[in-house]
Amino acid sequence: MRFTKMHGAGNDYVYVDCFAENVDQLDLPELAKRISHRHYGVGGDGLILIRPSAVADAKMQMFNADGSESEMCGNGIRCVAKYVYDHRIACKEQMRIETGAGVLDLSLSIGADEKTESVTVDMGVPILEAASIPTRLVSNGKVVDHEVEFAGQHHRVSCVSMGNPHCVLFVPEATDELVLGLGPLVEVDPRFPNRTNVEFVQVLSRREVRQRTWERGSGETWACGTGASAVCVAGVLTGRTDRTILNHLLGGDLTMTWDESTSHVRMTGGAVEVFSGQWNE
Numbered sequence: 212m213r214f215t216k217m218h219g220a221g222n223d224y225v226y227v228d229c230f231a232e233n234v235d236q237l238d239l240p241e242l243a244k245r246i247s248h249r250h251y252g253v254g255g256d257g258l259i260l261i262r263p264s265a266v267a268d269a270k271m272q273m274f275n276a277d278g279s280e281s282e283m284c285g286n287g288i289r290c291v292a293k294y295v296y297d298h299r300i301a302c303k304e305q306m307r308i309e310t311g312a313g314v315l316d317l318s319l320s321i322g323a324d325e326k327t328e329s330v331t332v333d334m335g336v337p338i339l340e341a342a343s344i345p346t347r348l349v350s351n352g353k354v355v356d357h358e359v360e361f362a363g364q365h366h367r368v369s370c371v372s373m374g375n376p377h378c379v380l381f382v383p384e385a386t387d388e389l390v391l392g393l394g395p396l397v398e399v400d401p402r403f404p405n406r407t408n409v410e411f412v413q414v415l416s417r418r419e420v421r422q423r424t425w426e427r428g429s430g431e432t433w434a435c436g437t438g439a440s441a442v443c444v445a446g447v448l449t450g451r452t453d454r455t456i457l458n459h460l461l462g463g464d465l466t467m468t469w470d471e472s473t474s475h476v477r478m479t480g481g482a483v484e485v486f487s488g489q490w491n492e
């Protein structure tokens with residue numbers, strides 16, 4: 212089976228082109244675990260299948276490194292768009308990709324070498340009601356974060372779904388103690404019956420934040436696009452940031468906007484193809 216390693220802002224996945232490869236007989240969760248392993252496999256934050264779609268230019272199916280399947284992947288969908296364009300599956304600068312969270316619109320910036328340099332994704336409308344710890348309205352009509360106890364400590368969190376669940380914590384500094392210590396506890400907290408992704412965010416100014424992410428099913432990753440979308444929404448709702456922010460993640464930057472007129476979140480970032488190979492197992 213041919214595969215391609217790609218990353219968006221350092222969030223790296225193993226991609227399989229299912230326009231060319233038949234994976235239907237494979238145990239996909241097991242394959243995701245094995246292929247993602249950083250010592251025994253190709254290595255990555257998970258596995259992403261680029262499939263034909265009946266309703267869009269392609270369909271993305273994504274698995275975390277532990278084999279669990281997620282509805283959506285923000286950095287992954289930019290790489291899927293790049294693959295689809297650069298490998299001439301669809302030569303369209305405006306493209307639609309089907310995900311577990313619906314069909315999303317993408318706009319590609321093409322370089323002089325006729326390859327995709329960056330991608331803007333319309334991430335859709337964030338869902339606040341679906342969060343298991345709901346974001347609350349206070350009497351003056353302003354939405355605020357919610358005080359919750361995790362491991363005996365009180366934290367203020369905002370829960371935002373971008374098709375997949377996110378729990379955003381604004382902190383003075385996203386330390387290892389928080390990300391690697393608290394992150395795994397929040398991920399499996401019983402108040403999140405489907406587990407959750409966890410974002411630790413330091414606000415640098417109204418237009419700039421620094422984010423570290425503990426991802427459901429993959430542990431700490433170098434970036435998370437759906438997480439950056441949730442952070443953009445939570446920053447606006449809690450009055451901390453403007454509607455357009457630059458988010459510095461461990462592996463790169465993402466530009467995020469929560470559009471006031473449409474309520475859609477837009478994300479712009481790079482997508483990089485690293486290498487291709489043959490998986491023989």
Ligand SMILES: N[C@@H](CCC[C@H](N)C(=O)O)C(=O)O
Nearest residue numbers: 281284285286375435436437
């Ligand atoms: N890294 C991704 C999110 C991947 C899925 C996530 N771990 C989940 O289980 O929901 C992104 O860029 O959005």
